[in-house]
Amino acid sequence: MPKLLTVWGRANSVNVMKVLWLLDELALPFDRIDAGGAFGRTRDADYAAMNPNATVPTLVMPHGYTLWESHAILRYLCRTQPGGNQFYPEAPEARADVERWMDWTLASLNEPMRVIFWTLVRTPEAERDMAACARAHEAAERLWRIVDAQLEGREHVAGGFSIADMAMGGFLHRWFALPVERPPMPRLEAWYARLQARPAYAKHVAVPLS
Incomplete structure (x- = not known):
């Protein structure tokens, strides 16, 4: 099976919610990994290599590109995924x-x-x-x-x-x-x-x- 894009971040984060909402509107399958808050992980070395701010969400694309900041993620997904221009x-x-x-x-x-x-x-x-x-x-x-x-x-x-x-x-x-x-x-x-x-x-x- 092809690798899915991944969202790191707990589901009750208002900034993670934005990204999950857009992914569903675009009908894009994704994996989500709990991080932040009680789940920790954001200060671990592997996470810091993706996002030095220790914040969520972080987006990891199947080809390895990583992106943090929720609004940057929204814009990027709209520019790169089919159907995104209807929202941007x-x-x-x-x-x-x-x-x-x-x-x-x-x-x-x-x-x-x-x-x-x-x-x-x-x-x-x-x-x-x-x-x-x-x-x-x-x-x-x-x-x-x-x-x-x-x-x-x-x-x-x-x-x-x-x-x-x-x-x-x-x-x-x-x-x-x-x-x-x-x-x-x-x-x-x-x-x-x-x-x-x-x-x-x-x-x-x-x-x-x-």
């Missing part, structure tokens, strides 16, 4: 729009959502910094309002369904699954419902928080 358009302005929202997810949305998630899901109650969590919640709510406004007249964040949605979709699920107050954002809620209807999102992303 060729037209310069359409592509720039997709990349803008991918970059914005990392530069702006990632940190407040990380603080809320780690505080309420992965930190024992007695050790939680609820003041920091409240500040992060305020920042996240402001940012989700930007997305809600962006979705006016659009079904997805960059127009058509794309890797911009995949980049942000894990954080979107956490926003609606976390025990936090959420002001009404009808367009954001409708977008979440559309993503939940996609089998690959339901399988890899819209899962219990852990």
Whole structure:
């Protein structure tokens, strides 16, 4: 049998989820090896040779090429695998729009959502910094309002369904699954419902928080 591409990373990592989601959308078979968090492995010498950052995911292609950083992996898979261009358009302005929202997810949305998630899901109650969590919640709510406004007249964040949605979709699920107050954002809620209807999102992303 031909060798499959491999994804190193635990399934409950929001960054691994993005990659698994795209692989399923592309109908690409793959192997996944648990790494990161309780599974360790990311500081072992063989893993460090692939990814010196000790982070997940790391993609290993059948021909031996390795790549880390989840958004770089998304772009690479779309450029190299059949069907990828439907999620990563060729037209310069359409592509720039997709990349803008991918970059914005990392530069702006990632940190407040990380603080809320780690505080309420992965930190024992007695050790939680609820003041920091409240500040992060305020920042996240402001940012989700930007997305809600962006979705006016659009079904997805960059127009058509794309890797911009995949980049942000894990954080979107956490926003609606976390025990936090959420002001009404009808367009954001409708977008979440559309993503939940996609089998690959339901399988890899819209899962219990852990």
